[in-house]
Amino acid sequence: MHVHEHRVEPGDWYARCAELAAGGATMFDLLSAVDDPSAASIQVVVHLADIDRGERHLAWTRVDRDDPVLDSLVGLYPGASWHEREVHEMFGVRFTGNPDLSPLLTTGDMGFPLRRTTALPARIATAWPGAVEPADRPAAGRVAARPRSRPGPPGIAPQWQS
Amino acid sequence: MSVHGRIELTAANCTSCMLCVRECPTWCISLQAHQEVAGDPAARRPRTVNVLDDFTIDWGLCMYCGICVDVCPFDALAWGPDPVAATSAPGGLRHGIDKLEG
Numbered sequence: 001m002h003v004h005e006h007r008v009e010p011g012d013w014y015a016r017c018a019e020l021a022a023g024g025a026t027m028f029d030l031l032s033a034v035d036d037p038s039a040a041s042i043q044v045v046v047h048l049a050d051i052d053r054g055e056r057h058l059a060w061t062r063v064d065r066d067d068p069v070l071d072s073l074v075g076l077y078p079g080a081s082w083h084e085r086e087v088h089e090m091f092g093v094r095f096t097g098n099p100d101l102s103p104l105l106t107t108g109d110m111g112f113p114l115r116r117t118t119a120l121p122a123r124i125a126t127a128w129p130g131a132v133e134p135a136d137r138p139a140a141g142r143v144a145a146r147p148r149s150r151p152g153p154p155g156i157a158p159q160w161q162s
Numbered sequence: 163m164s165v166h167g168r169i170e171l172t173a174a175n176c177t178s179c180m181l182c183v184r185e186c187p188t189w190c191i192s193l194q195a196h197q198e199v200a201g202d203p204a205a206r207r208p209r210t211v212n213v214l215d216d217f218t219i220d221w222g223l224c225m226y227c228g229i230c231v232d233v234c235p236f237d238a239l240a241w242g243p244d245p246v247a248a249t250s251a252p253g254g255l256r257h258g259i260d261k262l263e264g
Contacts, residue, residue: 129192130184134212137196151184 001049006059013061014071017046021076024050025057028077031084033091035115040065042091042115046073046080063093072097090114119157128153165243166226170264171217175238178212182230182239190223191230192216219262221246221255240264 008016025048034043041062048057063070072095073080084095089103092112111118130153152158178195194216199208231239242264249255 126189129186129189130180132180132183132193132195134178134180134195134197137194153189154184 001054001056003056003058006057008059008061010061010063010070013044013059014073014076017048017059017073017076020048020057020059024053025055027051028073028079029056031073031080031087033087033093033114035065035091035117036062037065037116042068042093044070044087044093048077068093070095074098117157123153123156128156166228166241167243167245168221168241169219169224169226169228169231169262170240170242171219171259171262172238172240173214173217173259173263175236176214176217177236177238178214179235181233181235185229185233187227187229188223188225190220192218192220214259217259217262218256221257 006016006020027049029047029049031044031046033045036043039062042065043060043062045058045060048059049055050057061070068091070093072084074084074095074097081098081100084093084098085101085104087093088095088098088101089106090113092115095101106113110121113120130151133150178193180193183191183193193214195212195214197210198213200211201209228241231241246255246257
């Protein structure tokens with residue numbers, strides 16, 4: 001199936017998706033987000049499908065990371081409600097017009113778990129197995145050359161590493 | 163298509179390079195090794211090799227992504243056909259070298 005990609009301004013989000021829905025993309029597949037701290041934004045993506053034509057649409061938009069607000073698509077696709085609820089819980093994006101953004105899993109005391117700047121408690125409490133160096137247990141009677149730089153766990157910010 | 167039942171270890175191929183341990187997204191692999199002098203110990207700069215002491219995969223954490231199989235430069239890790247058996251004992255999903263060797 002051919003995939004059409006669309007880059008949408010956040011202000012045009014609802015209107016553009018309404019256009020796609022009117023154009024035949026009647027099936028809502030998923031809505032999710034990607035945190036992009038380097039651009040101070042959160043990308044939101046929705047995947048829609050046009051079953052009759054066999055075409056798919058991926059619409060992307062960017063919202064401000066410090067004040068992420070976007071129009072809800074519930075008016076177009078009632079099934080989007082659950083996905084927006086998840087994105088709100090995991091990334092903190094507020095969807096105006098969604099009737100129920102209450103969290104599904106979190107208790108609200110750990111920030112937004114899927115933002116890249118949120119420390120995961122399990123990763124702080126667990127010792128990284130990759131810190132082991134075979135040279136730490138050298139051959140008898142020998143002083144092994146220790147590696148100059150010690151790697152840290154990938155994806156874990158230095159301030160969270162013990 | 164090969165069956166991704168579990169990941170098997172060929173301990174003889176492992177150089178304890180730690181690549182799989184460090185790449186694992188779920189931190190399910192742990193490895194212990196020490197160094198030994200190989201070849202002529204009287205040489206001016208005797209060669210040392212890493213000797214694998216312990217290699218453990220915690221199947222309770224593993225998500226079967228296969229990154230460790232892909233990064234292993236020495237083909238010490240490979241997909242095997244048999245699924246990991248269920249267990250009733252705590253820690254029973256932590257398999258050491260004896261259980262990982264196919």
